[in-house]
Amino acid sequence: MKKYILFYLLFCLSVGGWAKDFVHPGILHSSEALRRIAGLVKNDVNPSMGSFNKLKAEPEASYHYCIQGPFRFISRSGEYGYTKSPCEDDFNAAYYNAIMWNITKDRRHADKAMEIIRNYAATLEKIFPMDxxxxxxxxxxxxxxxxEIMRYTYVEEHNENGWTYKDTKQTEAMFRNVFLPILSEFYKTKPYTNGNWGIAVTKVQIGISVFLNDTKLYDDALDFFYHGKDNGTLPNYVAETGQIQESGRDQAHCMLGIGCLAEIAEVAWNQGDDLYGALDNRIMKGCEYLSKSNLGYDVPFHxxxxxxxxxxxxxxxxxxxxGEFRAVFELPxxxxxxxxxxxxxxxxxxxxRIRPEGAGFTCDNPxxxxxxxxxxxxxxxxxKGRINENLKENLFGWQFAAASLKLKDDKMMLMSSGIxxxxxxxxxxxxxxxxxxxxxxxxxxxxxKNWFALSYNVMSAPEFWVFGESDAQIMDGNxxxxxxxxxxxxxxxxxxxxxxxxxxxxxxxxxxxxxxxxEWIRSVADLEF
Incomplete structure (x- = not known):
């Protein structure tokens, strides 16, 4: 009997290994993460509330959002290129409202997310080239x-309009029949793109694998991440120095790529696998290289x-x-x-400099x-009423008419002919x-010499209070x-x-x-500060 059991176990391993016990919800956000997010808002945690305020100000985060689709066919260009922007808005609205539902527990957000998911699951048939x-x-x-969020947080048993068995079958069918063929074809095709393509394909494949509870899809995504013959694998996209395959191209695509790599790693982390640590923390090296170079520091380049x-x-x-930073740095x-x-x-x-992070660029990153x-x-x-501006750490909200921030003598200085x-x-x-x-x-x-001023409106017209150096008391020399x-x-x-x-x-x-x-600007009550 023991021989038969051993043979059976070996047979299972030979045809695909053990089925993975997936965690749900478990793509970008686990149950623990969703509770943490809601807790940040409930407890008014700074700086997270800044991001929350930006999120709820987005039209797509409102339960009043009007769906612009659904579309039978979608594309980024060509005959159906007109669907790109409205479809991106719709998908963002589904995601934002799913997040807002978990924060606020307002069912109107949940119903809006469900409306969008259900409409596309019932309608979407094909994704067209070129991209x-x-x-x-x-x-x-x-x-x-x-x-994923709605399936496991807005269930039919507790909500009249909650996720049903029909929703599961229809949404799974959409991902299998519309999205997966595109991903499979890309994985099989000889490399032809910059690396951000392969990374984008892998992040949706690992996400869909979790949603479908599909171990093979998950393992294929991890295998491509490490070993794929494409520019969009970890070793082929980020060098040991941190330089990125697209560093010589432009910075927006580098930020897209690093952001997507971190998202892949976060999904795997939620499923018990550490891709963040892969190749001696290669994602971290890429993020630091990207940050350092975009801050104006010298970095090695080959x-x-x-x-x-x-x-x-x-x-x-x-x-x-x-220096045009996207909202991709908090995650790594x-x-x-x-x-x-x-x-x-x-x-x-x-x-x-950029906290709190706002919206991602279109659908590139969350x-x-x-x-x-x-x-x-x-x-x-x-x-309340106290000024505390640390210009060495945070330039958020500052507008520079002529100056640009550059590295000089190991300091970030404002450099221009007129500052x-x-x-x-x-x-x-x-x-x-x-x-x-x-x-x-x-x-x-x-x-x-008269370089400092304050301004506010008096009777609807701006007035200015201008101060010269001769008006100042100089303390500690600077x-x-x-x-x-x-x-x-x-x-x-x-x-x-x-x-x-x-x-x-x-x-x-x-x-x-x-x-x-x-370095800084502060308002103080007296000269003993």
Missing amino acids: APLCAGLQGFILVNAA VWKDLTGKYSNWQSLGQAGM YNHYVERKKMEMPYTKMVLN GFGTLLFYLGKDGERER SCKKKGIMYDAGSYPYIAIKISHLPKNHN IYVFSIHGAKSNNGTEFSKGLTNVTLLMDFGETGGEGLDV
Whole structure:
């Protein structure tokens, strides 16, 4: 009898191995993750609330969203290219409303997500070229995440309009019959694209494999991730130095690719497999290289020899999109730094600049990472009416008229022939904090002496309170402290002592190309700070 049992076990292994015990929900978000996301909002955790506020402001996150499809045929270009934008909106709306349902428990969000999923599952028949693998990969991943969440959090037993057996059969059929043929054909085809295509295909394949409880699809996705003969595998997309196959092309595609790699790794992590650690934390190296280079630091670069032979002539870093950061950095950062207690100093600098993350670009990546993937502590909240701008860590909201941020003498400095910047919408209480202190580590020799100003509307017209260096008390050699109490505007108006919505302005004028390094701006109650 034992021989027969052993033979049976060996036979099972020989025809495909053990069936995987999938975790549900378990694509980008496990049950634990969904509870954590809801808890971040319930407990008003900073900076996650910033992402949540951006999410709920999206039209696609509203339960009033009007579905623009469903479409029988979808494509990114060609005859059915007109479906690209409305279909992306619909799939994002399904995903956003699924997230909003789990946060708010408002069934109207759940019903909106179900409406979109059901309509497409009943209608969608085919994805057309030219970019069918990208269409299936990017749009499909958003949709399968929405379906996975709703299938396991809005069940028929507890909700009148909840997920049914019919929904399961119809949605599974859509993914098997419409999406999977595109993915299978791509995997079998000789490499012909940049790496972001293969990565997009793999992320939707691993997502669909979880939804379908299909071990072979899951294993095939992991095998391609490691060993596929394509630019879109981990070793073929990210070098040991962190350089990315598309680094010489432009930065937007690199951010797309790294974001998708992290999403693949997160799905696998939820299923008990560690792809983040693959090849000595190669995804982390790619993210750090991407962050460092886009911050203006020097990075090693070699001419990449890709598998197609078509993308092997880029001689230097692609400048298109340089420094234009997409919402893809929170996910890898929170895994490596918060989960694994590793360091990602350059990615941290990026996040300090862009937090809280907002929407992803179209359907490329999910976005809102400061809510969806945040594993850090509750950040310090600003006291009402107090200014606390750390320009070395966070430039969010600042507008630069002429200056650009560049690396000089190991510091990120504002470099231009004329440097001016401003930030609107700052709530300032001059009655409680009558002084504004500005720390400047390096002030150009040649500059406008009246470089600091505040502005707000009086009787619907803007007025300006301009301060010169001679008005400041200089502390510790480089901290300029301006007294706002009693200051008068260009029209003679005394600055308000109440809570006021102001604009901060700094205009240093012509500096002869010499850099400026402003560290922080703070309002203080007295000079003992």
